[in-house]
Amino acid sequence: MVDQDLRSTALEAVHESLGATFTDFAGWRMPVRYDSDLAEHRAVRESAGLFDLSHMGEIHLRGPQAAEALDHALSGKLSAMSVGRAKYSLLLTEQGGVIDDLIVYRLAEDHFLVVANASNAEVDAREITARAAGFDVEVDDASARTALLAVQGPASEQILLDLLSAADSGVAGLGDEDITSMKYYRVAEGTYRGAPLLVARTGYTGEDGFELYVGDEHAEELWAALTAAGAERLVPCGLACRDTLRLEAGMPLYGHELGRDLLPAQAGMARVVALSSKGDFVGRAGIEAASTEGLPVLVGLVAEGRRAARAGSAVRDGEGREIGAVTSGALSPTLGHPIAMAYIDPSASEAGTELVVDVRGKDLPVRVVEMPFYRRG
């Protein structure tokens, strides 16, 4: 494995000491598992998992026209966000294709934080900077100096409260109330050892959880503090279980369910594009000009047994005609049967439709279902 060209997060030494198996993810040397994918997946569903997501991108926009700049640059109406909210949005091409899917936090009237997928962080920063030109706003790509730790699972809130109540926790500006009253898709600011700390109730697992943003220089200490606060309730989790968790939760993965050659509506994301509530933005013309009729649409598929369909597997209808392909698939650890996402001909996309997936030459009967496959609580 060629390690030397890969980037490392600030937590690499921690992962090494925990015996992590590493993988190359978007040019980063990331922990794929520490022990067992299934054990880590279950920990998130039943208790809590701790993830290092520092490879992701963090792009700050600060200035009197930050909101307008984002309205222009992204698909959503970011200017309508209240301070302290988070919003899922898309960065589109002029033709309406998806360059990346993002979470945007509004930290102040004139301060937004855009969080990008690791594989697109550089492209996103370049595009957003270019699109923000002409607006009174400063774009600051802080990706290289920002660490992101995620605590995900039903025990997350209590673990964060235990972190806050620890002697010399290092956390200031955030009290118990800020955590217990924080609704999903909200964000709050405090400090950690005097440096900015963001705590957001967001995540990519379908469970309750928090994402903590802090400078790289504090990452190891914060990881250790969370580990101590979580004790046996908190398990380090790698990227392998992150993928099976988000799949169960029906969440798309860029490069699989989203891409430049796919329109948001195909992925069921027409509502993420604010056509009626704002003026012009990059991608508007493309979306308005495009007809989605007949274009493949994203569906969920379930099967019996234990053999999973994988990305690239052909999907066929009852007559044996190829009507699409799987984009993501796995044996669902929580549900115990295969689940998959696929783009298929819209005529076959109604829930309940029986189809077949080619799994290495064998036919796997599948059924179209509404996503998500799993819902918490």
Added chain:
Amino acid sequence: MEMSADLLYSKDHEWVRVESDGVAVIGVTDFAAEQLGDVVYVDLPEVDDAITSGTEMGEIESTKSVSDLFSPIDGTVTEVNQAVVDAPELVNSSPFEEGWLLKASFEALPEGLLSAEEYKALTQS
């Protein structure tokens, strides 16, 4: 890495344990199990199937991927481990004992099977 000195190994990370009467027990090694991750499914040949050294005889599927299972010997399948079919995770928890995959009768072992030391050297290269 647990290993047994009386086993022979293939380049494809299978182990072979000869029982006294021309019957070999076959499984995959600790190293293979670790590379695979959590095993969720094993696709094994059936009793009376012929198996051929170096040829694919089944599949082992983990959470992330599917790997071909290659036969380390020429022979005929005499028994399949139902326990591992029912609980594929045995491959991870006990690759050399409870996670054995199948038994096969054979006439002669092929050249090229590795000793414990040779296999260990292979996995460390």
